[in-house]
Amino acid sequence: MSARFALVDCNNFYASCERVFDPRLVGRPVAVLSNNDGCVIARSEEVKRLGIPMGAPAHEHKEVFRRNGVVVLSSNYALYGDMSARVMETLRPNVPAMEVYSIDEAFLALEGWQGVEFARELRARVRQWTGIPVSIGIGPTKTLAKIANRLAKKTPELGGVLDLGMVRDLDELLSGIPCGDIWGIGRRLALRLEGWGVRTALDLKQAEAARVRKSLGVVGERIQRELQGVSCLALEELPAPRKGIASAKSFGRPVETLVELEEALATYTARAAEKLRSGGLLAGCLHVFVSTNPFSRQRPQYHAGAQACLRVPTNHTPHLIDAALGLLRGLYRPAYHYKKTGVFVTELVAEGDRQPDLFEDAAEISRRRSVDALVDGLNRRLGRNAIRYASMGLDAKWAMRQGNRSKRFTTSWEELPVARA
DNA sequence: TCTGGGGTCCTAGGACCC
């Protein structure tokens, strides 16, 4: 028997996480917003039925939210990240191999005997142990497992599980899937395909291979093969080493002064440095960018970026902040309304593989390391940015909006849920 | 007034080398 994949996908993940800790939300429409309370990034079924699309700007739907009693929440990534880990650890022991694909999805490799019955049990276990509802799709390739998952989620009669191996007429099923719903085909490629009459997954499966290759490149070729049942995308159990770490955020209100931009960028850079250290990595180069609000019609636009490489790769916060602020000063132009700035560190190397610097002073390096470790430790215990560098500022008037975030129920002692009996 | 953040991979074109 050839390989089979299962895709486990949490239903309305962020909204479901919120419901686990606030049962009053069950049965009520729940929408979770992106950082800065900007877009809708998770919707309960009730919100989907109201016709609110994924990614919709929240402010355009305020009235619908109000009329329908939609509970609108800011995103709470500390909670979602922790719930995700619980779901993944519930799944892992049951299968020979697993790939954590995103915060709310995992691909599983299945043994020959593991089919619909197994998937139903797994689904029930995740529900019982974590409170999160999931859907499971099974197919001979990752792309087909994705399609099966989608259908399992959309078709309540299936009870959350669909194995394409049990489907009598697969082509008929594929003829009901628009190209844009296939994993890896986005809006642009769907439009390109439509241009030559390829509208459904079945059309793409049966299209002339040379033409697919020419028009969509190797990516399209792989998708077509996967639709034909030939597995081209392997299960990746170990995450690939990271190539870069980004830290960037929009401001809660327009920012004009260099001082405020500097505070924000120093804050994001400190965050990037923390991520480097937690991954045991050093950065060789960094890019800094600034931009105005691309949606603003009245204000003049300005988008700029600059890159620099460090003499020696580092993850020491002050060094990275210095380099980032140096670049920012070169980019800054007065009189613009800035909306966003950020840093992207690249040329990552593992701390252990570091080339010793001829001129370095070992005592100085170990001193820096202990300062960073101390800061990380305190911030872990007391909350992010409890200890900070002066350049990060104190009051963060530019900080993003987070009007209605739930508590960090599972990751902060102060915010543990309280039960009264 | 208000539109996220963090990633990946692929391609095309230019520079450079032999």
Place this chain on the structure above:
DNA sequence: TCTGGGGTCCTAGGACCC
């Protein structure tokens, strides 16, 4: 007067994902 072809590396930009 004649003036190739192929390889590699880098970068910018496009497209996608959740």
